[in-house]
Amino acid sequence: MTSNGFSKQIRPDPCSFIIFGVTGDLTHRLVIPALYNLAQSKLLPDDFCIVGITRHRMADDKLCESLMEGLRKFATRPVDDAIARRLLGCVSCIDADPSEPDSFDRMAAQLEALEERRKTAGNRLFYMATPPTAFAPISQQLGRAGLLREDNGYWRRLIIEKPFGTDLVSAQALNGELLKVADEHQLYRIDHYLGKETVQNILVLRFANGMFEPIWNRNHIDHVQITVDEKLGVGHRGSFYDATGALRDMVPNHLFQLMSLVAMEPPARFDAHTVRSEKAEVLAAIQTQSPAEALHNSVRGQYLAGRVGDAEIDDYRKIKEVRSGSNTETYAALKLTIDNWRWAGVPFYLRTGKALAAKRTEVAIKFKQAPFAMFRDTPVDRLSQNYLVIGIEPAEGITLQFNTKVPGPAVAIDGVEMKFLYKDYFKAEPSTGYETLIYDCMIGDNILFQRADSVEAGWQAVQPFLDAWKSAGADGLEFYKAGSDGPDGSAALLERDDRTWRKPS
Ligand code: BG6
DSSP states (O other): OBTTBSSOOOOOOOEEEEEETTTSHHIIIIIHHHHHHHHHTTOSOSSEEEEEEESSOOOHHHHHHHHHHHHHHHOSSOOOHHHHHHHHTTOEEEEOOTTSHHHHHHHHHHHHHHHHHHTOTTOEEEEEOSOGGGHHHHHHHHHHTTTTOOOTTOOEEEEEOSOOOSSHHHHHHHHHHHHHHSOGGGEEEOOGGGGSHHHHHHHHHHHSOTTTGGGOSTTTEEEEEEEEEOSOOOTTOHHHHHTTHHHHHHIIIIIHHHHHHHHOOOOSSSSHHHHHHHHHHHHHTBOOOOHHHHHHTEEEEEEESEEETTEEEOOGGGSTTSOTTOOOOSEEEEEEEBOSTTTTTOEEEEEEESSBSSOEEEEEEEEOOOOOGGGTTSSOOOOOOOEEEEEEESSOEEEEEEEEEOSSSSOOEEEEEEEEEHHHHOOOOOOOSOHHHHHHHHHTOOTTSBOHHHHHHHHHHHHHHHHHHHHHTTTTEEEEETTBSOOHHHHHHHHTTTOOOOOOO
């Protein structure tokens, strides 16, 4: 989906696609397979070249071979040799290291020579597929060497991967560094959740249909639940994860993308500036919690050994590079409120965790109960709950739960479901989820990327929880068995408000 229309017919301008971190996992697993899918769908420019930046000199054909190998391993569609060769045959490697500024000046000259040959017209997309500590040093050098200057009619854009900062202060500092060398319109901060069709569809569901918007507010909605449950444990990411935890890893980015799309005001126009302003606005309206409120309105858990499907999972604390006695949470649940006219008094319950019983990503909107009075003198003893469920994974679709009369002479009511599944209506080619994001960056549409103010508003909203948990240490950290539904406190967070998490149907 782009703000330029619903069908992707714009062919991007000629450009060079310059990857920092070209030898890494992200490039091999996602970036190159996504570029391949774009090439196959004829959505890459005719004049295009991939340039890999490495710290140590590497031969072009060696890099090409490694990327080709990665493509064969991680491609989401059968690989057509001719397309793959056309894409990767043009790969060039340039060595540059931000700790040696001269190397960036040399890179500038090398890029110009290459662009002359490839006819890419000076347009450059820099992709930072590196560890986050490299974002600032690389961008400083790009800026210093003039590589991000947009003059003579060409464009220069920078894609920055997550994680974007580790708290409010570090996110502000990183934004500050980036904005010293580039303008906001050149920055494309990735959140891969915005590459998911079902996530993009939240905007369409809400604003391209007449029936939802009139009831999308505190008069009709009781509360909203956002769930991102994962079956996988922390695996080999012990060192990163132990310094990060579930809250930082998932909430200010992925869960807040879902929350802002569900809660934003209708944008007056479908363009990047207006849509992103509305999203930032709603995140900024999340009520700030005192340390005591933050503890009261949150739950954190860590998994213990257990079985998830066929896999035996060990205690989180036994993972390589996890500190013994670590208090890092692998599960987080929060109760948040949005302090504006639409949502005042409507809680948003968010939960996410690792090593849980099932993979499930969904937004469930629970509508207020119908008055029961009419059924008081009938055999009906309760009404089932009205939910609108936006399924993101594994079931991609939308489900409406409502009450209906059970056929027969007696008055009996039961809850039923009306279900729309993407796979029943649309045939989508398997993809990595990065195609739309990369394509949008090439055509200069940043509607699906995070703006500085949104990123900072997200960190601002989670900062009270990070601080309160840090001060509490081990106090309040719960443990749950791998393969379960998470810590007991998560259910209790809703039960004390007379609510329950929606059970999957
Ligand atoms: C990543 C997190 O950003 O998102 C991972 O770092 C997590 O820990 C992943 O597993 C979840 O993404 P998805 O698309 O599988 O829900």
